Amino acid sequence: MTEKQIKTAYRLARGQYARLGADTERCLAQLQKIKISLNCWQGDDVTGFLNESGHAGGLVCTGSYPGKARNGGELRADLRQALSLIPGKHRVNLHAIYAEPREQKKNRSELEPRDFAAWIEWAHDNKLGLDFNGTFFGHPLAASGFTLASRNETVRNFWIEHAVACRRIGAAFGRQLGTPCVTNIWIPDGFKDLPVDCRTPREILKKSLDKIFTERFNPKYLLDSIEGKLFGIGSEAYVAGSYDFYLGYAVANRKMLCLDMGHFHPTESVADKLSALLLYLDSILIHVSRGVRWDSDHVVILSDELRAMAEEIVRGGFLGRVKIGLDFFDASINRLAAWVIGARSVLKAFLIALLEPAATLRQVENKGDYTRRLALLEELKTLPAGAVWEEYCRRQGVPGGKQWIDEIKKYERDVLTRRKN
16 A cells, blocks of 8 residues: 555544544554563574573474574574564563573573673664563473472472572663563473372472572562463473462462463453453563464464453553563464564554543443443444554554565565575
8 A cells, every 4th residue: 555545544444433432543652652572482493592402391393484593693683674564662572592601501590691691782772671581491401391390409499590590680681771571480390191299399389489589679670470381292281380370379479470372271261361360460471372272382363362352451451560472483484474473463453452432332331231332342343443553554664564574575585595594
């Protein structure tokens, strides 16, 4: 579409939304404030730069699309290209295995902020915030399937030290970049088959977490998050750090709870959990992923589940209390395109949610006119949100429609195909 066509379509759409009580200009201003944390691990298939060998620990990335990032410079270049095609200002989410230490070999328990100096400098230059995750997999000391919940004291202490180091790194990110770093803990600990003793690993995990969180940090710099899972590869029958376990720990210890959208039973609604959880928790981190059958990490699309999540956040007035991060890895398609598709889908979901005439719908509901409420919600589904999206992309200076795909393909021809993986 030409600029003139985009402006004309937007003007007509604005009028249609106004007749239902929605202000598109206000919606675009709100959308601009939403920051998505892009998952760095999509760019290199969760490989990292520490050159360690060990059991994958619940993660498998499939596919062999050409052009995988082989080092920090390439990964940062790919992220920058992807970010240039996503409207708004966003963040980048790192795992500990993306450290670039000067020493040839460095244990994860010994990692320091200086091992991420290149990331900090890059984020500062590009005006980006950084988030962080401990990496409790892909290491010889994770081969048993247990880390923080391990009965082996040596193994357990190694991972406690790793988590402590990660919190210090996250706090350094926050101090140096001037924006709080969400530092998340997820562990793969569990059993492939049915255990007899479900209690002991969780008791051990609780004690490990208590030790990890002993050191206090200013929330201006560090926000602690803990993430439960429904299952993992090798932990299909039992997960020590389940959703219920971390919910209890988060409420008791005032921690941020991470909800991974791909890790709930198919009939569960993540959206429905938000208004309940945020009565008791200050904030929530949502890892936006897409479950397909048994797998939890497909590229995010504009699905009903994603729309419901965005709608609940907006309707509940939770935008300031919910952090959003992408969490998927797919090596069967262009890795940059996966980032862009996922991030743009999340932003589209929030735009559609913001375009709801919330005051009108709430007034109708409060009057008990559920017939009108349902009718209005259905009418909204066919209003031209796409025209508003195109105008947002135009104002943000990024390609709209399918034009961004041409940019990705050009980068693939000029850069990715020259890499020998």
